């Protein structure tokens with residue numbers, strides 16, 4: 001078994017204690033992981049604080065070059081990272097390979113950006129310049145569904161902007177993050193980026209720490225609210241990318257046979273453990289039966305299994321707690337709707353739930369109102385499009401959403417009425433690095449990706465000069 005280490009002040013360090021990381025396909029131990037205590041968290045923050053002045057002064061091109069080196073080193077070890085990701089997260093190996101590639105691509109994208117001064121006014125009397133200064137020490141807190149890519153879109157812009165960082169992965173998927181720490185230890189100056197791991201007990205200490213200027217967080221809405229509360233003590237900057245309950249609205253010009261695989265893919269990718277997964281479907285009444293039948297067929301045919309087995313489409317739920325939560329959604333589906341595919345956890349070790357399709361379920365059912373974060377999909381029918389839009393918007397969430405139609409103008413018109421940060425028309429989960437993405441309502445605050453995402457890691461500052469001293 002490989003020996004994993006924290007990265008504190010450039011040193012690969014043992015934890016104050018250790019914890020087991022479990023493979024969700026087998027429930028066996030993947031590796032023993034170092035676990036930081038509060039003293040180590042404080043050391044990591046102190047190291048980042050000490051490294052900040054020199055890193056902030058390093059020219060942005062040099063910072064970008066070092067981030068590119070991290071991307072190159074990661075890419076050179078793609079297979080190793082992907083296998084470790086499948087072991088700790090459960091996702092099928094091809095998906096893990098995709099995530100590692102996407103991680104390197106995101107790092108390279110941010111490394112290529114710039115933060116030039118912008119002259120806002122230059123006239124006879126004054127010159128006013130807008131600058132983007134780094135904030136200081138930034139905490140990156142990441143979840144267990146995409147441990148690497150969600151880290152890359154925080155350390156890429158955070159470090160490029162001149163901040164130093166302390167990163168904390170989710171307790172059930174810390175290993176790939178710590179492996180990236182090994183790479184960073186060889187490339188970045190000591191203290192610029194620090195990696196600690198916890199047993200779900202250090203997030204609060206990070207988000208209250210007086211020496212942390214910003215928290216970049218991806219996770220559940222409930223935990224995001226706690227982060228916001230604790231960040232208020234020192235008015236920390238926040239980027240919160242939280243939960244979603246994205247609706248797919250299918251228009252009546254679609255062929256159910258053609259649209260069903262796209263809906264199915266959007267709902268079951270990563271076993272439904274995607275903040276932006278399709279979580280509920282609204283189909284015209286005229287197509288309802290046919291669409292339900294197609295989706296049920298796809299669900300019955302889907303290959304569920306260990307991510308290392310060739311052909312696996314859906315891996316397990318990532319951890320026991322999530323497995324138990326999704327079982328509650330299954331119970332609700334049986335009680336309040338009609339389950340036409342799946343419906344029971346697999347009778348084998350591991351946290352496996354097969355894709356489950358639920359029809360004839362009311363809008364106030366738990367499965368429709370709450371975020372299932374698993375492969376259990378409710379399908380509802382509608383008679384008027386206005387009604388479908390209003391039901392889609394009747395949610396405290398507002399992350400994403402999709403509209404499916406052959407009429408692009410109509411699609412745009414519907415998309416424009418959806419209250420969320422992103423709406424896709426005839427596609428799903430397209431997240432280009434240069435396009436900002438963020439949540440409306442209780443799905444988040446701020447944006448990630450793009451130049452806008454980079455600027456969230458900076459302080460906008462104006463220098464306002466009188467030309468007549």
Ligand code: ADP
Pocket residue numbers: 141142143144168169170171200201202203204205207218219220221223224226227
């Ligand atoms: P889930 O509920 O799906 O397990 P969370 O949103 O709780 O996911 O976790 C996302 C990340 O937030 C993890 O790294 C977790 O350890 C961390 N975390 C948990 N509690 C807090 C907290 N009070 N403050 C900051 N981070 C936290």
